[in-house]
Each structure stands twice: as C-alpha cells, then as structure tokens.
Amino acid sequence: MNAKLEQLKDLLGEIYDLNRAQAVLGWDQQVNMPVKGAEDRGDQLATLARLAHQRATSEELGRLLDELRGLDAAPDSLEARLVKVARRDYEKHTRVSAAWVSEFARATTVAQSAWEKAKANNEFGVFRPHLEKILELNRQYAGFFAPYTHVYDPLLDIYEPGLKTAEVQAIFATLRTQQVKLIQAIREKPEVDDRLLFQAFDEQAQWDFGVEVIQRFGYDFERGRQDRSVHPFTTSFGLDDVRITTRFDPKFLNPALFGTMHECGHALYELGISHSLRRTPLADGASMAVHESQSRMWENLVGRSKAFWVFFYPRLQRAFPAQFGDVSLDTFYRAINKVAPSLIRVEADEATYNLHIMLRLELEIAMLEGSLAVKDLPEAWNQRMRDYLGITPPNDSLGVLQDVHWSGGMMGYFPTYALGNLVSVQIWEKIQQDIPDLEEQMMRGEFAALLGWLREHVHQYGAMFEPQELIQKVTGSKIDPQPYLRYLQGKFGELYGL
Amino acid sequence: MNAKLEQLKDLLGEIYDLNRAQAVLGWDQQVNMPVKGAEDRGDQLATLARLAHQRATSEELGRLLDELRGLDAAPDSLEARLVKVARRDYEKHTRVSAAWVSEFARATTVAQSAWEKAKANNEFGVFRPHLEKILELNRQYAGFFAPYTHVYDPLLDIYEPGLKTAEVQAIFATLRTQQVKLIQAIREKPEVDDRLLFQAFDEQAQWDFGVEVIQRFGYDFERGRQDRSVHPFTTSFGLDDVRITTRFDPKFLNPALFGTMHECGHALYELGISHSLRRTPLADGASMAVHESQSRMWENLVGRSKAFWVFFYPRLQRAFPAQFGDVSLDTFYRAINKVAPSLIRVEADEATYNLHIMLRLELEIAMLEGSLAVKDLPEAWNQRMRDYLGITPPNDSLGVLQDVHWSGGMMGYFPTYALGNLVSVQIWEKIQQDIPDLEEQMMRGEFAALLGWLREHVHQYGAMFEPQELIQKVTGSKIDPQPYLRYLQGKFGELYGL
Incomplete structure (x- = not known):
C-alpha cells in the first residue's frame, strides 16, 4: 500500500x-x-x-x-x-470528454479577442455569438455531471468544491435586501469628498509604501516578489515562491495601495500552506471563496480599518507630504471608505460590491436555465443595475462587457467574490475573540499574531478540506451572511451616522 | 509519408x-x-x-x-x-544509458557545490574526488560511442557535431606557435595604461549606453529583453523571444560594455533563424563554435574596432564626461585593446585568449587518455600557464579552479571558444569582400548591411548544417587558423608597432 x-x-x-x-x-x-x-x-x-x-x-x-x-x-x-x-x-x-476540452479551449481563445474588440468598440453584438457558444459549452459541461439538482451546481463546483447553488441563492437572498436597504440609507446622507485620492502620486513612492505595508503584514521577499502588470494577480510556483503583481495609477492612490494588500492576502495564504503538502494537489487554497476571504481580509478588514491607518497614516503623509500633509486621518479614512453606487465591479466599495456579484449570478443562472436569451442580456443587466444600485450604465462597455470572465468561459466563478467577503468577516469575528487586542496591535503596526492565527487555523491546511467543511471547522458554522451584514451596519452606520 | x-x-x-x-x-x-x-x-x-x-x-x-x-x-x-x-x-x-544520465545529473549537482566551496577556500582537494568521478563518467560517455578514433571525439561531438579531435589539434598546433610568438613580441613593448577603464561608472548610464549600442546592432526589444544576472548569458524561448543578461561592475567599464555586445551577438544569431524552422530542432545554432563566432564578432571585430568607436566614442564621452571628456579616442582604443597575459580566461584579450583554451584542451585530453592524474592537474595547469603565458597563478582559485565547466561535467566544450574566434574572422574576411565599405558604415554607426549579410549567409540556416559544412559553405573552407592569425598580426602589429 x-x-x-x-x-x-x-x-x-x-x-x-x-x-x-x-x-x-x-x-x-x-x-x-x-x-x-x-x-x-x-x-x-x-x-x-x-x-x-x-x-x-x-x-x-x-x-x-x-x-x-x-x-x-x-x-x-x-x-x-x-x-x-x-x-x-x-x-x-x-x-469531461477530450473533445469538449479542445472545443472549449478553442472557443474561449476566439471569444477573448472578440470580447476585447466588443468592449473597445462598445458593440455587444460582436461578442454575442461567442457568448452563446460559451453558454452552450457550459451547459454541456454541466451535462457531463447529470443528474444534478441545478444546472449551475457542476459549474459552481469547479471553484467551490461541494457547494450547492441553492446554498448560494439562500445566502444572497438575505444579503440583497439588507445591502440594498443600507445603500439607500447612505444615499440620503451627504456625499463624501474623495478627491484627495485622485492626485499625482509618484510611482516609486507608491511602490515603496506598498512594500512597507506588506512587509509588516509578513510577506517575505525571500519567498516571493512583486512586479508590475496590467492586471494584478498572485501566482504560486511552489510553497516558497509566491509572487504578486501590482498596477500603478499615477493619478489615483487606490489601485496600487489596496491592490497590493489584496494580492498580498492571496499570497500569504499560499505561503502559509504546510510543507507537508508540498508538490501535491493539496498544496493549494481550499476554494476561490476561501482564497478571496484572505485577500479581502487584508485589503478591507485590515487595510480599510481605522486601526491600520492610525499606524500607517503618518507614514503615508511622510511619503506624500504635498498630498496629505494637511489632511486629517479622519478625512482620509472617510475618503477610502466612501460608499457610492458605481458601474464597475472591481472599483466598488465594501457596501455595494456584493450587489454586482448577485446581478451576475442571477443572469448566469437565467441564461443557463434558458429563461434569458443572450440577445436580451444587456437590457437585463441594465435593469438590475437600476434595481440594485440605482444607476444605469451609459453603454455596454461599462455594463455587460466589463468583466473578462465570460469570454474566458468562466460561469460559476462570480459568486466566490461575494462569498469571500462573507467568509472574511466570519473568520474575523472568530479572530477578534481569540486575539482581544487585535485592534491595538494593528494600531502599532503589528500583524504577526493575526498572520499566525490565520496560518494555524486556515492556511496550513491548504486544500485538505472542502470550503464549507473548513469554514465550519474554523468558525463553527457554514457560510453565513449575518457577520458581514453586522460588519457593514457597524462600520458604515458609524461613518454615515445612520 | x-x-x-x-x-x-x-x-x-x-x-x-x-x-x-x-x-x-x-x-x-x-x-x-x-x-x-x-x-x-x-x-x-x-x-x-x-x-x-x-x-x-x-x-x-x-x-x-x-x-x-x-x-x-x-x-x-x-x-x-x-x-x-x-x-x-x-x-x-x-x-547513452538511462542509468548514466541519472548518475551524471547526480554527480554534477554534487560537484557543483564542491567546486564552489573549493574555489572559495582555494582547496583543490575538495573538488578532486568529484573531478575524478566526472572524468570517469566522461570516459563512460565516450564508451557508449566506441569504436572511436579518439576518446575525445564523442565529447567534442556534443558541442561540434561532426568535428574531430585531430582537426582541432592540427588547428591549435598552428595557433599555439604563432600566438606565443606574438605575445612575446608585445611583451617587449611598453605596457599600455588602461587605468581609465577602472573608474566609477554609474550603472544606469552603463545600461543606457549598452542599450544604445545593441539597438544600433539591430537587437529588437519587441523580440527580446535585457536583465541583470550574476553570470551573463543568452537564452532563447523561441524564435521571437531571445533574451540576454548583463553583469554590471560599478568600477570597471568592460564587463557590461563588451559583455552586452557579446550576448547580443549570440541573440542576433538566434533571432536570425528562419521561421520555417520554427519549433523544430533546427531552430538552434549550428554549433557552439558557430555561436561563439557570432558573439565574438560583435564583441571584438565590431566592438573593439577603431571604426566602431569613431561613431560611438563621442557618445561614450557624453555618457561619462568626467571619465572620458579629456581622453582621446586613440588612448581609449589602445586601452580596450591592451594585450597582457592574465590569469583568468574570461578577462583575456584577443591575443592571449586562445592560449587559455589550448591549455584546457591539452589537460582534458591528457586526463581522458590517462596520462595525467587528477591529483597532478594543478601543477600541470600552472606549468602550462608559464609556458604559454609566462605567468604562474598564485593559487588554484585563480588557476585550475577558475571555470565552472568541469564541475558541470562539460569536457569537450572548451575548444569551441577558440574555434569561435577563428570562425569569426574567417567569416569577417568574406563579409569585407562582399561589403567593401563595411568600415565606413561602422564609422557611421550603421550595422544593417552587416546583420543582413549574417542573416542571409549564416543565421537563417539555424542547425540545418553541421558546423564544418556551414563554414565551408559560407567561407569556402573549413575552420582555418590563418585568417585569425592575420587579423592578430595586423591589428596588434599596428597597435604595438611590431
């Protein structure tokens, strides 16, 4: 044996x-x-x-x-x-048949170029036949796993092993009502001025500040490196070489600053996997949602918290004295936490982000079930944008064509982004119990206890457990929307005086 | 079919x-x-x-x-x-047996560390058992190809398909006498002062100047890139992605300057291979000697020529005004062409370089034939250094331990360096016939005709021909030491007034 x-x-x-x-x-x-x-x-x-x-x-x-x-x-x-x-x-x-694998590779390669062209020229029609093909291939993929409870189950299972569509729908139903209500309440309050984030920021100074932050988080440059790329990502070449990339915007602080923390969160997860799992399929994250819980935790629960900035804001002011020398911590903190419905998912704030995801999940399911034709997708997209966020995309490039996932053939992926947000706060509540002075530690720029906790309870296990099994093990329950909703109410209730 | x-x-x-x-x-x-x-x-x-x-x-x-x-x-x-x-x-x-392949991989991995240690501590004894093992493995390798005329033939054939040891020995016999004589004559002349090359040189300025040079040579940054590494090298990821690396010495101009031209020469060869050979074993250089002929051509026949510097020296003076503002072109040209016996092969000038190679070939053959024991290698090395170059290494780190090749298991490789020098001038003589105003073009910083000629006559064929076959086709004769000897006599005769 x-x-x-x-x-x-x-x-x-x-x-x-x-x-x-x-x-x-x-x-x-x-x-x-x-x-x-x-x-x-x-x-x-x-x-x-x-x-x-x-x-x-x-x-x-x-x-x-x-x-x-x-x-x-x-x-x-x-x-x-x-x-x-x-x-x-x-x-x-x-x-899955070999024929399907080839067909899928071919179709997505062609769809990728078509999508790029469609997006650049704001012509959904260019992308439409490719999306129809991809939809059909995704249906076929599900067919390989028949019988299934829901056609979406086999697709979701690619990214979240063991998770079922019905579970996600139940979670999202709770979220939707509450988040829409919160956003409406915020909209009645005065708009936050975040123009201070849109100034000229020297790229090297952005780079240096980001490196200082992630080194304090515990990212080890002997086991990874940072480079520039058009689309930021994290990639693992083994348990001791996990790299991140960052995109720098010379006139907007957020992309590099929060992007670096986000990718660092992904990297810290991979770097925390036990060496006993080396060179096996277990040397990986448990799922996309669990992975996203780690990136969002460092980006948002840490990086957009007041405690974090108590330590780092004086440093940021020294890095950018002309931009922030006269700006108070409180003003800066409000700016980076501004809530405003926006067109683009990747730029969405913590309160609106999940709604972008729900919209996509509903459309994916409707298309797969056959109740929505691809030709009617742009209008369905825009209608939901109005319903959930109260805004209408001025064109399809800023609407239905904004994301790369569908041209890449990835249906079933989107929910993991929202689930990652939920899981991040579920775990965070547990950490707060175990490390009562977590906030004080962050105010001193100390993250070793936090990272140590994550390694012990989450990272080391890699892909040994299915996501729901791991989350249950770590937090005592499966994925639950309530902690995230409590977090949003607490944070934005205070920020906006609700 | x-x-x-x-x-x-x-x-x-x-x-x-x-x-x-x-x-x-x-x-x-x-x-x-x-x-x-x-x-x-x-x-x-x-x-x-x-x-x-x-x-x-x-x-x-x-x-x-x-x-x-x-x-x-x-x-x-x-x-x-x-x-x-x-x-x-x-x-x-x-x-070659699979067992030998594994054994060789293991032995060279261990030998590599042992050699590094031996070199760092100047202890040949640490490396000796490993070299004995590697020698034995190289003998075994030759044995797979028995019967052979010479035990060195199968090893040489790895790097120079079709070339025989007897051919190399005949060529080197001619070279040895003539080059030793030339060096002796130069030694009687006043020593050239090259201290101007040993000053502080800003690394970014070195980088920029090197890039300007290789761009003029025709290196296309859409099909390659330059990076830093401890040991400079060229590597091909396909016919349209051939990269070079460079090492920068903050206090010595030569390593980066001539190293960049040298690696660029290798890269231009790979980049010139016909796309009809794409993704086949023909998409490669014809041999190591032919490859080296290209790197040495751009480094020496171009980069150490007066014509080249007529164009580039004013540019170099602008890049380093404090270092070269008051130095004449003639003084600079003499400095970069200083002939002086030296201990280290990779730093040797054009007149002494081949002698370093002959020494190694003779020792490799003596060891393989069994007439020289590994334990006696350091003394045999030092004796030949005295005979050929008139100097004695003060220790083994600067002597027998200087090169990485033997610890890497590579016996049979060294001759290709000297052969590359010979071939470079053989081809150069042909080019001078076909492009009569080559020198004037170089004086204007124009290299398109030169590169075009090389692509048409050498590069495009990749590995279609064996090296001797290709050289015959290009120059009308097999590898011949006379053109190189003529070149040395002409260039250094003039420089040293012989």
Missing part, C-alpha cells in the same frame, strides 16, 4: 510540476515577455497543459486510486485527504 | 516546447527567483527534463525516423535536413 501511495505521490508530483511550470510561463507572459514572443509561448503553454491533462486523466492514475481505496489511514490524515481530493479531481476530469 | 512527417514534427515540437519551457524556468531562476524558491524549481526542471528525455529517446520517435528513411526530398530541403538532424540526435540520445 505504501508503494502505491508513493507511486500516486510521484504521479501527482509530476502533474503539480507541469502546472507550476505553466504558472511560471504565464507569469512571465504577463510581466516580462516581449510582445512578439506570444506565439511560441502559446505553443509551450498548450504542450504543458496537454501533458498535465493526459496525466490527470490517465488510466494509471485511475488504477492507483482504485488500489488505494482500501488505504488504512485516519480520515483526516494527510494520506486519506490526498487520496480523497485526488479521486475527486480525477472523477471530475475524466467525466 | 507526409502524415509521418507531420507526426514527427508534432513530436519534435513537443520536445522543443519542453526544452524552451525549461529555458524560461532557468532564466527566471537566475534573473528573478526569490532565494527560497530553489527546491521547487529544481523539481519542476527535473520533471520537464525527464519528460523531454523520454520523448527524445522514445520508441515512437525511433519508429517514425525509420519510416521516414525513404523520404523523397532534396537532400538540402528543410524536410531532409530535419529528419537527418533528428536521427543524429536520436541515435546519440539512445546510445
């Missing part, structure tokens, strides 16, 4: 190496690659992906997993979890 | 992709990787190397090559050359 387990680990290790090699090539593509290197890089990535997929669906892997069914190990042991997760992945991968 | 050819191309393309992916991971390791990422990166590189090797020695490849024996194609056609080179590589790879 041990020999079989070693064989399994070797094979999974090979798949892991191929996937991480792809990550290196992908990172280089976005960070360094000269423009004309794209064609060759595409071939290299396709070859590595094909070899990884062959192994992930190989008869050899299936046979090993069968032979390991009788593995005599405690159910929570690393070995038992490894076999369980490997079997789950194998069953998923082998259900 | 066409279907078979397509299958062959697919398989070779897959091997190519795996090799180029390794190149990306290797580049990242030397340029970007955080220190603690080494262990995971080692696993990833080992996996990619293993998968590439499995394919390169697979029965499938052997069968395809057998089936393509009857290929009805002109012998110089791309298809015929592709099959020929693929068969040559396959036969080489399959002769």
Whole structure:
C-alpha cells in the first residue's frame, strides 16, 4: 500500500510540476515577455497543459486510486485527504470528454479577442455569438455531471468544491435586501469628498509604501516578489515562491495601495500552506471563496480599518507630504471608505460590491436555465443595475462587457467574490475573540499574531478540506451572511451616522 | 509519408516546447527567483527534463525516423535536413544509458557545490574526488560511442557535431606557435595604461549606453529583453523571444560594455533563424563554435574596432564626461585593446585568449587518455600557464579552479571558444569582400548591411548544417587558423608597432 501511495505521490508530483511550470510561463507572459514572443509561448503553454491533462486523466492514475481505496489511514490524515481530493479531481476530469476540452479551449481563445474588440468598440453584438457558444459549452459541461439538482451546481463546483447553488441563492437572498436597504440609507446622507485620492502620486513612492505595508503584514521577499502588470494577480510556483503583481495609477492612490494588500492576502495564504503538502494537489487554497476571504481580509478588514491607518497614516503623509500633509486621518479614512453606487465591479466599495456579484449570478443562472436569451442580456443587466444600485450604465462597455470572465468561459466563478467577503468577516469575528487586542496591535503596526492565527487555523491546511467543511471547522458554522451584514451596519452606520 | 512527417514534427515540437519551457524556468531562476524558491524549481526542471528525455529517446520517435528513411526530398530541403538532424540526435540520445544520465545529473549537482566551496577556500582537494568521478563518467560517455578514433571525439561531438579531435589539434598546433610568438613580441613593448577603464561608472548610464549600442546592432526589444544576472548569458524561448543578461561592475567599464555586445551577438544569431524552422530542432545554432563566432564578432571585430568607436566614442564621452571628456579616442582604443597575459580566461584579450583554451584542451585530453592524474592537474595547469603565458597563478582559485565547466561535467566544450574566434574572422574576411565599405558604415554607426549579410549567409540556416559544412559553405573552407592569425598580426602589429 505504501508503494502505491508513493507511486500516486510521484504521479501527482509530476502533474503539480507541469502546472507550476505553466504558472511560471504565464507569469512571465504577463510581466516580462516581449510582445512578439506570444506565439511560441502559446505553443509551450498548450504542450504543458496537454501533458498535465493526459496525466490527470490517465488510466494509471485511475488504477492507483482504485488500489488505494482500501488505504488504512485516519480520515483526516494527510494520506486519506490526498487520496480523497485526488479521486475527486480525477472523477471530475475524466467525466469531461477530450473533445469538449479542445472545443472549449478553442472557443474561449476566439471569444477573448472578440470580447476585447466588443468592449473597445462598445458593440455587444460582436461578442454575442461567442457568448452563446460559451453558454452552450457550459451547459454541456454541466451535462457531463447529470443528474444534478441545478444546472449551475457542476459549474459552481469547479471553484467551490461541494457547494450547492441553492446554498448560494439562500445566502444572497438575505444579503440583497439588507445591502440594498443600507445603500439607500447612505444615499440620503451627504456625499463624501474623495478627491484627495485622485492626485499625482509618484510611482516609486507608491511602490515603496506598498512594500512597507506588506512587509509588516509578513510577506517575505525571500519567498516571493512583486512586479508590475496590467492586471494584478498572485501566482504560486511552489510553497516558497509566491509572487504578486501590482498596477500603478499615477493619478489615483487606490489601485496600487489596496491592490497590493489584496494580492498580498492571496499570497500569504499560499505561503502559509504546510510543507507537508508540498508538490501535491493539496498544496493549494481550499476554494476561490476561501482564497478571496484572505485577500479581502487584508485589503478591507485590515487595510480599510481605522486601526491600520492610525499606524500607517503618518507614514503615508511622510511619503506624500504635498498630498496629505494637511489632511486629517479622519478625512482620509472617510475618503477610502466612501460608499457610492458605481458601474464597475472591481472599483466598488465594501457596501455595494456584493450587489454586482448577485446581478451576475442571477443572469448566469437565467441564461443557463434558458429563461434569458443572450440577445436580451444587456437590457437585463441594465435593469438590475437600476434595481440594485440605482444607476444605469451609459453603454455596454461599462455594463455587460466589463468583466473578462465570460469570454474566458468562466460561469460559476462570480459568486466566490461575494462569498469571500462573507467568509472574511466570519473568520474575523472568530479572530477578534481569540486575539482581544487585535485592534491595538494593528494600531502599532503589528500583524504577526493575526498572520499566525490565520496560518494555524486556515492556511496550513491548504486544500485538505472542502470550503464549507473548513469554514465550519474554523468558525463553527457554514457560510453565513449575518457577520458581514453586522460588519457593514457597524462600520458604515458609524461613518454615515445612520 | 507526409502524415509521418507531420507526426514527427508534432513530436519534435513537443520536445522543443519542453526544452524552451525549461529555458524560461532557468532564466527566471537566475534573473528573478526569490532565494527560497530553489527546491521547487529544481523539481519542476527535473520533471520537464525527464519528460523531454523520454520523448527524445522514445520508441515512437525511433519508429517514425525509420519510416521516414525513404523520404523523397532534396537532400538540402528543410524536410531532409530535419529528419537527418533528428536521427543524429536520436541515435546519440539512445546510445547513452538511462542509468548514466541519472548518475551524471547526480554527480554534477554534487560537484557543483564542491567546486564552489573549493574555489572559495582555494582547496583543490575538495573538488578532486568529484573531478575524478566526472572524468570517469566522461570516459563512460565516450564508451557508449566506441569504436572511436579518439576518446575525445564523442565529447567534442556534443558541442561540434561532426568535428574531430585531430582537426582541432592540427588547428591549435598552428595557433599555439604563432600566438606565443606574438605575445612575446608585445611583451617587449611598453605596457599600455588602461587605468581609465577602472573608474566609477554609474550603472544606469552603463545600461543606457549598452542599450544604445545593441539597438544600433539591430537587437529588437519587441523580440527580446535585457536583465541583470550574476553570470551573463543568452537564452532563447523561441524564435521571437531571445533574451540576454548583463553583469554590471560599478568600477570597471568592460564587463557590461563588451559583455552586452557579446550576448547580443549570440541573440542576433538566434533571432536570425528562419521561421520555417520554427519549433523544430533546427531552430538552434549550428554549433557552439558557430555561436561563439557570432558573439565574438560583435564583441571584438565590431566592438573593439577603431571604426566602431569613431561613431560611438563621442557618445561614450557624453555618457561619462568626467571619465572620458579629456581622453582621446586613440588612448581609449589602445586601452580596450591592451594585450597582457592574465590569469583568468574570461578577462583575456584577443591575443592571449586562445592560449587559455589550448591549455584546457591539452589537460582534458591528457586526463581522458590517462596520462595525467587528477591529483597532478594543478601543477600541470600552472606549468602550462608559464609556458604559454609566462605567468604562474598564485593559487588554484585563480588557476585550475577558475571555470565552472568541469564541475558541470562539460569536457569537450572548451575548444569551441577558440574555434569561435577563428570562425569569426574567417567569416569577417568574406563579409569585407562582399561589403567593401563595411568600415565606413561602422564609422557611421550603421550595422544593417552587416546583420543582413549574417542573416542571409549564416543565421537563417539555424542547425540545418553541421558546423564544418556551414563554414565551408559560407567561407569556402573549413575552420582555418590563418585568417585569425592575420587579423592578430595586423591589428596588434599596428597597435604595438611590431
């Protein structure tokens, strides 16, 4: 049995190496690659992906997993979890036909260019046939997993193993009413002036300040690095090389400042995974929502808190004396927490963000169920923007065409963003119980206890547990919207005097 | 037959992709990787190397090559050359046992650390057992190719396909006498003062000047990039992404200046390979010597010429006014062409460089033949340094331990450096016939005709021809020491008034 387990680990290790090699090539593509290197890089990535997929669906892997069914190990042991997760992945991968995989790769490659063109020219019609194709392919994907309770379940399961659509819908139903109410209340209050965030900010000074922040968070530059890229992201080349990228806006402080903290949150998660899971499929986050809970925690619960800025604001003033020398901490704090319905999801504040997500989930489900035709999508989008946020996109580029996910074929992904927000506060409430002086520590720029807590309770386990199982283990309950709603009421109730 | 050819191309393309992916991971390791990422990166590189090797020695490849024996194609056609080179590589790879490959990888990994330690502490004894092991493994490698005329032939063949040891020895015999004589004559002349090259040089100014030079050479930053690394190198990720690295010394102009031109020469070669050879084993240099002929041409025949500096010296003076504002072009030109026997190969001038190589070749052959024991190597090294260059290394770190090649297992590589020098001038003489005003063009900073000539006559062919075949085709004769000797006599005869 041990020999079989070693064989399994070797094979999974090979798949892991191929996937991480792809990550290196992908990172280089976005960070360094000269423009004309794209064609060759595409071939290299396709070859590595094909070899990884062959192994992930190989008869050899299936046979090993069968032979390991009788593995005599405690159910929570690393070995038992490894076999369980490997079997789950194998069953998923082998259900999907090779023809579908090729078709999907082709369709999304073409859709990507079409979407870019559609967005640039504000022409939904250019993207429409591609979205129809992608919708059909997503339906087919779900079909591989029939029978299912809901057509959306198999898609959601890609990003949130074990989570069901009905659970998400129940959570979102509670959120929607409460968040819409909160936003309406805020809208009746005077608008916060955040023009101070839109000034000229020297890029090197932005970089240096961001580095100071994430070093205090505990990001170790011997196990990672920061680079520039058009779209910020975090990528892991193994448990000791997890890199982040940042985008700098010379005239707006937020993108780099909060983006760096956000990506650092993702990176700290990966860097906290136990080395005992090295080179296995468990050396990964538990799910996209759990991952997002970590990035949003450092970005928002830490980075947009008053306690954080008690320590860092004098430092920010020293970095940008002309911009902030005469601005009070309170004025700055209000500016970075301004609530205002906006068109673009990625720029949304904490109070409105989830509504952007709900809108997308409802539209995805309606399209998959067949109650909404792709041709009617822009109007359905705009109607919901009015209903939830009270604004109407002036055009489709700022509306239905804004996100990359659909052209990438990713239906089922969006909910994880909102769920990540919820989970971040669920965990945060637990941390506040365990570290009563957390706020005082943050006011002194100390984050070691926080990071240590996260490593002990969340990070070290990697992908050993399904997301709901992990969240239950950490917080005592499954994903629950109430902590996040309490947080919003508390924070914005005070800020806006509700 | 066409279907078979397509299958062959697919398989070779897959091997190519795996090799180029390794190149990306290797580049990242030397340029970007955080220190603690080494262990995971080692696993990833080992996996990619293993998968590439499995394919390169697979029965499938052997069968395809057998089936393509009857290929009805002109012998110089791309298809015929592709099959020929693929068969040559396959036969080489399959002769070597898998056990040897593992053993060699293990031995050189350990030897690398031992050599670093030996060099740092000036203790040859630390490296000695490892070199003995590597010597034995190199003998075994040669054994896979028995019967051979000379034990060195199979090793040389790794780097110079088709070239024989006897050819190299004949060439070097001519060179040795003449170059030793030249150096002795120069030694009787007053020493050139080159202290002006050893001043403080701002790194960014060095970088900018180097970029200006290689852009004029024709290096296209849309198809490559420059980064910093401890050891400068050129690496190709495909025909449209060929990158160079440079090392900057804040107190010595030469390393970055001539290093950048040297690596650019390698890169221009790779960037000039015809796109019809894309993703095949032909998309490579013809040999290490031909590659080195290109780097040395741009570094020395161009970069250390008077004509080059007629154009660039005023620019260099503007970049470093404090250092060169009052220095004449003639004084500068003499300084960068100073001839003086030195201990370190990579810092040697054009007149002494080849002697460093001959010394190594003689020692490698003596060790392989068994007439020199590894324990006696340091003294044999020092004796030859005295005979050829008239100097004695003060210690082994500056002597026998200076180069990385032996700890890397590479015996057979050194001759290519000297051969590259010879080939560079052979080709240069041909270019001077075809472009009579080459010198005037260089004086105007124009290199397009030169690069165009090299692309047409050398670069485009990639690895289609064996090195001697290519050199014959380009220059009308095989590798010949006379042009290089004429060049040395002419240049240094004038500089030193011989």
